[in-house]
Amino acid sequence: MNKATLSYAKQQDELDELSHYRNQFHIPKDKNGNELIYLCGNSLGLQPKSTKTYINQELEDWANLGVEGHTEAKNPWLPYHEFLTESMAKVVGAKPIEVVVMNTLTANLHFMMVSFYKPTPKRYKILIEADAFPSDKYAVESQLRHHGYDDKAGVVLWKARDGEELARYEDLETIMEAQGDEIALIMIGGVNYYTGQFFDLKRITNLGHKHGCVVGFDCAHGAGNVNLDLHNSGADFAVWCTYKYMNSGPGSLSGCFVHERHAHDKNLNRFAGWWSHNKETRFNMRGEFDVLPGAEGWQLSNPPILSMAAIKASADLFNEVGMDKLIEKSKKLTGYFEFLINELNNSDIKIITPSNPDERGCQLSIQVKNADRALHNKLTEAGVISDWREPDVIRCAPVPLYNSFEDVFNMVEKLKVLLSD
C-alpha cells in the first residue's frame, strides 16, 4: 500500500491502540464546526474532557466546606500536591522524593539556582545552549547580575557550528576542556524548543560533573514527550511546565526535580516558606525552621488547588497510558510525518530536527527557504494550528495522546498546496 495516501493514514489510526484517547480531549474547531488540525501541543496542550470534572469537584468542596476543605474535601487540600507526585515522577523518570509540583516554571528555575548556582570569583559562569528559550536566558543572566557578575562575560554558549542547526557534543567537550573550571552551572533545555533536539541528559551531566559543575535541565519540552529518565541522568535539578505536553491549562504550575543525593542536605541554601517546613509541626506556627526532605523542601506556599486539579486530570491520563506506549506511538506518528514531508521532495524545505528518533520527541521543526510569516498565516487559514518561529521555521508537534495519522497526512497535503501556489 502506498504510504503517502489518506487511506494508509486512516488504516494506521485503526491499528493504533491509543487512538481512542483523542475522544477524551476537546479538539478546537473552525467557525464551520470542523475540527482543526492542532499541532501546537508543544506550546499549549489541549484540554482533557475530564479536567472540568476535576476542577468542579474542588469548586464544590470549596462551596460546601469552606476552610474545612483543607482536611475534609474529597481530595483534601492540605496534602493535595502529594496526589500528583507519583504520576509526575513516572512521567519524568524520577523517584517520588525527587519530585514536587509548585510555582511556575521560570520561578522554579530561579529557586533552583538559589540553591544550585553557587558562584565564586574563579568559577562563576553559566553554560546554556545558544538557542535557549528566552526566559531561561533572561533568568540565567539576571542570576549572574544578582551575584554581582557581568552577564555577558558570565554566559558561555554551546552553539551549533556555522551552517548547522544542531549542537554537537564534541563541541561541548571542547568548551569544557577550555573553560570547565570557570563554569559553575550547566543549564540546558532538555529538548530544545526551537530545533526539537533531545539532548543526552546523562552524557551532559557526566561531562559537567567531571569538570566540577552543577548540572540542571529545563525540561519544558521534554515532560510528557520523551523518556527523560531524570533520576538515572544524575542531573542535580530539573524544572518543567505542565501546560505544554502535560495538558494542564494555560499558565499552569511547574514540576521540579531535585536529585535524591540532595534530598537530606539541610545545609543547601534555599528560599524557604511554611510549605518547605516539616508537615508535623507546620501548624504550630512557631519555632525553628525544620526543612522537609526531598523536592518538597523547596515549596514556599500552600498550593493553588484549582490549577493542581487540572494537573491531576492530566497526570491520571498519563498514568493510565504510560510513557512507554506514548513514546512508541509518538515515534511512529512523527516518523510518518517526517516521511510525508520528505516525500514532498521540495528543496525549499528542510527538517532541522534530528532524524534519529532517539534524539527528538514528537516535534518537527520545518525550515522553509525564503518563507515568512505569510506562509504560517495561510496554514492557519487552512485549518492547521502550528507555531511560527522567526526567521523561517514552522514547528509542528503531533502529540500521541490526541493527534492522528490522518491529522499529519492532512497537514502535509495542505502544506503541499500552499508551497505550489
Ligand SMILES: *Cc1c(COP(=O)(O)O)cnc(C)c1O
Ligand atoms: C515554555 C517555556 C518556558 C516558559 O516559562 P514560564 O515561566 O512557564 O512562562 C520557559 N522555558 C522553556 C525552555 C520553555 O519551553
